[in-house]
Amino acid sequence: MSAYLSVNNIEVIYDHVILVLKGVSLEVPQGRIVALLGANGAGKTTTLKAISNLLAAERGEVTKGDIQFKGRRVDQLTPNELVRGGVIQVMEGRHCFAHLTVEENLLTGAYTRKASRGELKANLEKVYEFFPRLKQRRHSQAGYTSGGEQQMTAIGRALMANPEMILLDEPSMGLAPQIVEEIFEIVRDLNQREKVSFLLAEQNTMVALRYADFGYILENGRVVMEGEAAELRDNEDVKEFYLGLSSSGRKSFREVKHYRRRKRWLA
Amino acid sequence: MQFFLEVMIGGLLSGVMYSLVALGFVLIFKASGVLNFAQGAMVFFAALSLVGCMEKGAPFWLALPLAFGIMTLLGIATEKFVLRKMVNQPPIALFMATIGLSFFIEGLAPMLWGNEVRRLDIGLVDEPIPWILDNWNMVISKFDLFASGLALGLVALLALFFQYTRVGRALRAVADDHQAALSIGIPLQHIWALVWAVAGFVALVAGMLWGARNGVQFALTFTALKALPVLILGGFTSVPGAIVGGLIIGASEKLAEIYIPPLLAGVFGGNFGGIEGWFPYVMALLFLLIRPEGLFGEKHIDRV
Numbered sequence: 285m286s287a288y289l290s291v292n293n294i295e296v297i298y299d300h301v302i303l304v305l306k307g308v309s310l311e312v313p314q315g316r317i318v319a320l321l322g323a324n325g326a327g328k329t330t331t332l333k334a335i336s337n338l339l340a341a342e343r344g345e346v347t348k349g350d351i352q353f354k355g356r357r358v359d360q361l362t363p364n365e366l367v368r369g370g371v372i373q374v375m376e377g378r379h380c381f382a383h384l385t386v387e388e389n390l391l392t393g394a395y396t397r398k399a400s401r402g403e404l405k406a407n408l409e410k411v412y413e414f415f416p417r418l419k420q421r422r423h424s425q426a427g428y429t430s431g432g433e434q435q436m437t438a439i440g441r442a443l444m445a446n447p448e449m450i451l452l453d454e455p456s457m458g459l460a461p462q463i464v465e466e467i468f469e470i471v472r473d474l475n476q477r478e479k480v481s482f483l484l485a486e487q488n489t490m491v492a493l494r495y496a497d498f499g500y501i502l503e504n505g506r507v508v509m510e511g512e513a514a515e516l517r518d519n520e521d522v523k524e525f526y527l528g529l530s531s532s533g534r535k536s537f538r539e540v541k542h543y544r545r546r547k548r549w550l551a
Numbered sequence: 552m553q554f555f556l557e558v559m560i561g562g563l564l565s566g567v568m569y570s571l572v573a574l575g576f577v578l579i580f581k582a583s584g585v586l587n588f589a590q591g592a593m594v595f596f597a598a599l600s601l602v603g604c605m606e607k608g609a610p611f612w613l614a615l616p617l618a619f620g621i622m623t624l625l626g627i628a629t630e631k632f633v634l635r636k637m638v639n640q641p642p643i644a645l646f647m648a649t650i651g652l653s654f655f656i657e658g659l660a661p662m663l664w665g666n667e668v669r670r671l672d673i674g675l676v677d678e679p680i681p682w683i684l685d686n687w688n689m690v691i692s693k694f695d696l697f698a699s700g701l702a703l704g705l706v707a708l709l710a711l712f713f714q715y716t717r718v719g720r721a722l723r724a725v726a727d728d729h730q731a732a733l734s735i736g737i738p739l740q741h742i743w744a745l746v747w748a749v750a751g752f753v754a755l756v757a758g759m760l761w762g763a764r765n766g767v768q769f770a771l772t773f774t775a776l777k778a779l780p781v782l783i784l785g786g787f788t789s790v791p792g793a794i795v796g797g798l799i800i801g802a803s804e805k806l807a808e809i810y811i812p813p814l815l816a817g818v819f820g821g822n823f824g825g826i827e828g829w830f831p832y833v834m835a836l837l838f839l840l841i842r843p844e845g846l847f848g849e850k851h852i853d854r855v
Contacts, residue, residue, distance in 0.1 A: 338734055341638045367736025379731035381724045383788075383849050392724045395717065396736040441735060 287352070288314040288481065289335070289371070289449060294349035294359075296327075296334050296505075298342065304330045306505040307349070312449070317475050317482040319492040319513065321526065322502035328485035329376055331502070332451045335483070336373035337363050353449070367396045370448035376457060376485075378434040380441075382427030386418055389426050389437050393444030404444075411440040414470055432463035439470070449481040450474075456488045464488065468495045489526035493517045501526075557689040558809050559802050564695035566801015567702045568764075571757040572778040573785065573793040574706065575750045580787045581713070582722045582746040583634070583729075585645040589653035591775025593751060596660045597622050598758030598767045602671050603664040611673060615755075622751030625656075630744040638729060638739060657772060668768040673759060698760045703794070705756060709749075710790045722746060726788070780835035786848020795846060800831045 289312040296305040305327050312318045320328050333339045334346050337359070351359040358366055366372075381389050390411055394404055412419040415436040421429055426437055435455055442450055452471065456464040472495050474480050486492035493499055499516045501509040509516070516522050572594060579587040587593075600621045604614035633648050677694040684690060713719040725732045725742050733739060758767075761774055777800075785796025807830040812823035844850055 336734065338730065341730060341733060362738065363733050364736045364738040372736065373734045375731060375734050379728050379734070381727040381731065383727055384720070384723055388720055388723075391717075392720055392732075392737065393735050395721050445736060 287311055288354065289483065290352050291331070291335065292349050292351070294331075294334055294351065295347050296330050296339065296344055297347050298344045300345075304344070304505050305334065308502070308505070308507055309349075310500050310507065310510070312481055312483050313498075315475070315479050315481055316497045317471065317484060317495060319496035319499040320483060320485045320502060321487075321489050321492060321499055323487065326502040327505040328502055329453055330505075332373055332453050332483065332485055334359070336371065336451055337361055337366055338373065338375075364396060367445050367447070370446075371451065372442045372445050372447040372449075373451040374438050374442045374453060374455070376453040378431070378438045380426040380429075380434045380437050382425065384426055385423050386426050386429065386433070386437050387422040390418075390440050390444050393441035396445055407444055407446075411443050414443070414474065415440055431459050432467070435459065435463075435467055436470075439467070443474070443478075443480075447480060449483070452482055452484045454485055454487065456486060456491060464491055468492075471495060489522070493522075553687070553689060555806075557691070558805050560689070560691055561695065562802035562805030563798050564692065564699050564801070565805070566781075566797040566799070567695075567699040567794070568757070568760060568797070569774075569777050569781045569800055570706070570794045570797025571698075571702045571753065571760065572774045573781040573797060574702075574709070574790065575753040575757065576775075576778055576782055577785075577787060577790055577793045578709070578746055578750045578753065581726045581790075583645065583743060584642055584726055585649060586787070587750070588646065588649040588775075589656055590750070590754065590778070591772040592653040592656040592660075593622070593625070593754040594758040594761065594774055595767075595769065595771040596625070596656050596758075597751065597755035598671065598762035598771055599660045599664045599669075601755065601759055602669045602762065602767045605671075606669075615759075618755055619752055622755055623748040626747030626749075626751045627744045629747050630740060634743050634747075635740060638733075653772075657769075661769075666769070668766050669762075671759065671762040671767050673763045675763065677764060694764065701756065701760070705753065706790055706794050709753075713790060718742075718745070777831070780831035782845070783835040784838055784845060786845025788849045789845065789847035792845055792847030800834070803834060804830045 291308060291310045293307045293309050294305055295303065295307055297303050308327065308331055310318070310320070320331060322328050330344065333342070333344070335351055339345060346359050350357055353369065353371055358369065358371070361369070381392065384392070387408070390408060391404065394407065399407070417433060418436055418440055421433055426434060429437065439452070455467050455471070459467070468491055471482060471484070475482060484492060484496060493513045493516055496513045499511065499513050500507050501522070511519070572590065575590045575593065576587060579585060579590070597618060601614055601618040604617045605611065609617060629652060633652060637645050637648060675694050675697055677692050679690040680693050680696065713723060721732070721737050721742055725737060725739060729739065757774065758771060761771055781793060781796040781800050784799055785792030785794070804827045808827040811826055815823040
């Protein structure tokens with residue numbers, strides 16, 4: 285499979301001193317869903333922001349390695365150029381424009397395109413087809429909609445840019461389990477019907493591995509494990525550390541010595 | 552009754568002049584969530600640039616676009632040298648930056664154009680309209696009426712622009728969330744340069760009208776102070792709010808000036824003139840207690 289999006293050994297430093305990513309490499313093949321897993325502070329969001337070039341606004345910088353999309357280096361582009369190139373990020377915590385209506389939120393997503401009124405209308409209809417719930421709420425201010433609806437608005441807004449690839453950061457955050465399922469179903473749907481590739485950062489390992497094709501596990505700014513999603517799901521370590529299951533039944537994290545967990549990962 | 556109407560209409564019309572200054576604040580506040588302390592300085596600078604160009608021999612119709620060009624350059628420079636470094640900084644940092652900017656502009660303007668008080672003649676005289684004077688015996692200034700018409704037109708245009716155009720929508724989006732706007736590919740640089748240029752244009756119109764009435768001088772920077780109660784009343788984020796706020800402030804301060812001092816003097820004795828000077832601020836203060844987001848301002852949306 286040819287490299288579609290590839291991240292090669294990148295190092296990210298914040299504020300010139302804080303080393304967050306220590307050589308992360310990963311690949312997203314075209315038309316696939318790849319999950320980026322790991323605990324809080326492992327570097328998932330930073331990896332996504334390094335790809336989407338949103339780091340600069342947070343005083344972060346890619347100091348080593350490179351990022352390529354369809355054979356072109358993209359790590360020095362502005363977010364605007366990257367969005368026009370087909371890669372868009374949906375940020376963690378949704379970040380809807382609270383005072384704009386849902387429909388206006390969606391329309392801002394098309395800002396980078398020179399689309400006619402008719403095209404925009406068709407586009408909106410398509411988004412509403414994926415998210416029927418948004419159609420009912422189209423005229424309410426986004427700030428007053430529920431968390432799930434905001435997540436849908438954020439994804440829909442990204443869709444309006446006609447992306448080839450969406451970087452989706454923590455879509456399950458703060459949502460009820462049913463809503464999480466609903467959102468992941470839509471992600472799968474988008475992937476299959478619209479051929480949008482996804483790089484998905486998630487803490488909810490169980491759900492993410494069910495929908496993804498491939499997974500990377502990050503810890504402390506490094507990739508510590510990678511593999512087919514099915515393979516990772518069956519991996520004893522993953523089961524133990526992320527799913528809370530082990531061969532000897534359910535086990536409390538407290539009983540596992542910290543250094544032992546760490547050692548097994550890095551071995 | 553006739554006198555009351557005359558005072559009120561005069562107040563309403565002068566209120567529109569406040570609205571015009573307030574409008575500049577609203578534009579920048581909407582697009583960047585920052586109170587632009589330099590708006591008064593921009594009004595001063597714009598008026599001076601206009602007069603300066605006319606002194607250099609340009610006719611009015613040429614001086615106006617020239618002054619607008621200068622304001623646009625100022626807007627672009629502000630974005631490039633001040634705001635670009637400030638993405639994702641807390642609003643207070645941006646606010647401080649605009650304070651610095653206002654001192655810079657206040658210093659730059661006399662350096663470029665000299666610091667004597669100038670007259671600005673835009674071909675309008677501040678005299679009563681004869682027809683109204685004859686038929687209703689009321690003094691309504693021609694100048695005020697024209698200024699109001701211009702301001703209302705400008706406001707209507709801006710309101711439509713914000714509500715229905717792609718760029719207007721992007722401006723509102725940027726005001727809500729810089730980072731999210733960046734993430735969907737809205738180039739903050741262009742947007743900010745644009746909004747500062749538009750604010751510069753509004754400052755130019757305000758400077759032109761205020762300058763024609765009171766002379767072009769440093770005191771124009773203080774028009775910004777009169778815009779503050781207008782903003783508090785109308786709401787910092789609302790274009791129509793700036794207009795309604797200006798009308799209320801204008802009418803109420805003139806009416807207060809006429810009708811309150813005799814009452815107070817009747818009770819306490821002595822002289823209570825000059826209420827006009829501080830009445831708007833007292834109103835703003837009371838308003839803050841009742842409705843802090845202003846009449847038309849956006850409510851702060853918090854999820855709990």
